[in-house]
Amino acid sequence: HYDEQVIANIEKHTFAIRSSIxxxxxxxxxxxxxxxxxxxxxxxDIRLAMNATLEGFExxxxxxxxxxxxxxxx
Numbered sequence: 001h002y003d004e005q006v007i008a009n010i011e012k013h014t015f016a017i018r019s020s021i022x023x024x025x026x027x028x029x030x031x032x033x034x035x036x037x038x039x040x041x042x043x044x045d046i047r048l049a050m051n052a053t054l055e056g057f058e059x060x061x062x063x064x065x066x067x068x069x070x071x072x073x074x
Contacts, residue, residue, distance in 0.1 A: 006062035010050075013057050020049040033073055043068065 010017060024045050032038055043066040051061025 002062070005060075006054075009054050009058050009060070009062070013053060016053050016057065017050050020053045021046055024049055039068060039071065 024042065028042070032042075035041070047063050047066045050063045050066070054061045054063070
C-alpha cells in the first residue's frame with residue numbers, strides 16, 4: 001500500500017517533479033561532472049527535490065533512492 005501511494009503521488013504530480021529535477025540539472029557545471037561522486041550526489045539532490053515537491057502537495061514524500069538507467073552528458 002505504501003509503494004502504491006508513492007507511485008500514485010508521483011503520477012499525480014509528474015510535471016512539478018520533472019520541473020524540480022530539471023532545475024537541479026540546469027545548475028550542473030562541467031566541474032561538477034568531473035567530481036568522483038557526481039552521480040551519487042546528483043541522485044541524492046534529485047531524491048531530496050522530489051520528496052520536497054511531493055511533501056508540498058501531499059505532506060508525504062516517500063522517495064527512498066534515485067537510480068539512473070542511462071547517463072548522457074552533452
